[in-house]
Amino acid sequence: MTFEKSILCIGAGYVGGPTMAMIAFKCPQYKVTVVDINPDRIAQWNSDDLPIYEPGLDEIVKARRGVNLFFSTDVEKGIQECEIIFVSVNTPTKNFGAGAGMAADLQYWDKTARQIRECARSDKIIVEKSTLPVKTAQAMKRILTCEDNGVRFDVLSNPEFLAEGTAIRDLEDPDRVLIGSTQTPNGIRARDTLVEIYANWVPRDRIITSNIWSSELSKLVANAFLAQRISSINSISALCEKADADIQEVAHAVGTDSRVGNRFLNASIGFGGSCFKKDILNLVYLCRYYDLKEVADYWEGVIRINDYQKERFILKMLDALFNTLADKKICLFGFAFKADTGDTRESPAIFVANRLLEERARVVITDPKALENAMMDMEGVPGDISYEEDPYAACDGCSAIAVMTEWRVFAALDYERIYRSMAKPAFVFDGRNILDHQRLFEMGFNVFPIGKPGLTHF
Numbered sequence: 001m002t003f004e005k006s007i008l009c010i011g012a013g014y015v016g017g018p019t020m021a022m023i024a025f026k027c028p029q030y031k032v033t034v035v036d037i038n039p040d041r042i043a044q045w046n047s048d049d050l051p052i053y054e055p056g057l058d059e060i061v062k063a064r065r066g067v068n069l070f071f072s073t074d075v076e077k078g079i080q081e082c083e084i085i086f087v088s089v090n091t092p093t094k095n096f097g098a099g100a101g102m103a104a105d106l107q108y109w110d111k112t113a114r115q116i117r118e119c120a121r122s123d124k125i126i127v128e129k130s131t132l133p134v135k136t137a138q139a140m141k142r143i144l145t146c147e148d149n150g151v152r153f154d155v156l157s158n159p160e161f162l163a164e165g166t167a168i169r170d171l172e173d174p175d176r177v178l179i180g181s182t183q184t185p186n187g188i189r190a191r192d193t194l195v196e197i198y199a200n201w202v203p204r205d206r207i208i209t210s211n212i213w214s215s216e217l218s219k220l221v222a223n224a225f226l227a228q229r230i231s232s233i234n235s236i237s238a239l240c241e242k243a244d245a246d247i248q249e250v251a252h253a254v255g256t257d258s259r260v261g262n263r264f265l266n267a268s269i270g271f272g273g274s275c276f277k278k279d280i281l282n283l284v285y286l287c288r289y290y291d292l293k294e295v296a297d298y299w300e301g302v303i304r305i306n307d308y309q310k311e312r313f314i315l316k317m318l319d320a321l322f323n324t325l326a327d328k329k330i331c332l333f334g335f336a337f338k339a340d341t342g343d344t345r346e347s348p349a350i351f352v353a354n355r356l357l358e359e360r361a362r363v364v365i366t367d368p369k370a371l372e373n374a375m376m377d378m379e380g381v382p383g384d385i386s387y388e389e390d391p392y393a394a395c396d397g398c399s400a401i402a403v404m405t406e407w408r409v410f411a412a413l414d415y416e417r418i419y420r421s422m423a424k425p426a427f428v429f430d431g432r433n434i435l436d437h438q439r440l441f442e443m444g445f446n447v448f449p450i451g452k453p454g455l456t457h458f
């Protein structure tokens with residue numbers, strides 16, 4: 001079969017995999033190949049057990065795999081055969097050298113740029129999908145064109161706005177697709193090629209174009225704004241707990257102002273995920289680089305409040321459980337950074353588990369999809385830690401349950417049964433406000449929600 005276009009994606013992760021599956025699904029006339037240096041990951045993409053859990057992903061991968069969607073480790077061949085290359089390799093926060101703990105670690109991205117340059121035999125459009133610091137497209141262009149091998153490269157920025165757990169819905173019906181390009185005739189032509197791909201299923205008025213730096217910066221700013229809403233509501237949750245107000249009532253009252261809007265106002269144990277912290281740190285680093293101290297401090301405050309919220313949660317547990325957690329069994333309900341994903345990157349549960357172990361508590365973790373990742377995250381951490389698929393078994397003999405992830409299954413459990421199996425007095429710390437606190441209290445639990453006064457029997 002001959003295809004109209006051949007598209008390659010380098011990096012078969014949370015972004016590359018689902019995005020390419022959606023392009024293949026919506027555009028049967030294109031051949032879509034996803035390559036990765038990690039052979040295990042590619043083997044999983046080619047198996048019945050995909051490497052990431054995402055509602056709806058299995059169906060579209062199975063429908064297109066082997067037809068116009070291919071997963072491979074042959075990066076070189078992939079580069080040679082395609083016209084368009086999406087780059088979605090990982091860009092974690094640097095943990096060494098200058099900018100450690102703040103700047104993006106661009107080593108995977110840099111290696112990819114060099115490999116594209118070395119393998120390419122024909123003109124390519126390169127699409128930045130990974131979240132990158134502003135002006136990375138320019139650096140990429142420089143790496144690509146530093147040797148004249150007769151090949152033309154046009155670099156576009158096309159940041160991904162999908163959220164995990166709703167990735168398929170977000171890809172299928174995005175609020176917007178953003179494409180940044182240079183404003184030269186070649187840049188505009190490359191941009192229009194990418195617009196045509198998305199226009200197969202996204203209405204034209206939702207495909208926004210901009211200059212390349214605006215596009216790169218917009219991704220960081222969009223995530224910073226979303227995270228800022230969570231830190232704002234979380235900061236007020238601390239006040240609600242002192243002032244006998246109810247954060248959900250406050251959020252509702254504030255969110256019904258159409259200028260504010262009601263989404264992303266759920267007070268919680270804190271935000272996690274691979275993007276928010278990394279992107280804000282990137283933004284802060286960039287501001288400091290340009291000597292914009294006040295701006296950097298302002299955005300850094302979003303992370304400070306997030307750290308404060310997690311620490312506050314632990315101190316509340318310690319205080320409620322009579323200032324000692326030593327040898328007490330504590331069950332974490334959920335380890336994923338949010339519901340409907342197995343991803344645990346930057347999950348607040350990692351912080352909580354570590355702090356509980358430092359207090360010498362015995363920690364039991366249960367999660368419908370994230371136990372494997374939890375085991376990897378906690379590997380080598382000293383202390384009494386166990387993993388249990390069945391939430392009822394996980395609670396057995398525990399002094400406290402701490403809700404870390406808003407999985408719907410946790411709200412639907414039989415709490416009378418759980419209460420009977422727990423050590424007394426029994427505590428619930430609801431880090432996601434998903435449980436019926438009054439009912440739990442009436443059963444005998446001491447209940448500590450986020451942003452509401454605790455309900456205790458003492």
Ligand code: UDX
Binds near residue numbers: 274
């Ligand atoms: C985010 C952005 O939403 C997405 O556009 C971008 O492409 C990647 O980063 P993601 O990290 O997958 O997506 O999940 P998101 O739904 O944004 O949640 C992030 C964190 O905030 C989670 O830990 C979530 O539980 C928490 N959260 C979210 C809250 O605590 N309260 C809320 O009201 C919303």
Ligand code: ADP
Binds near residue numbers: 013015016035111274
């Ligand atoms: P994201 O959440 O941004 O998608 P992931 O870590 O899930 O990030 O995925 C990034 C993927 O990129 C990983 O599977 C990693 O193996 C892959 N990768 C990193 N460097 C390269 C490279 N030079 N060539 C091909 N794949 C790479």
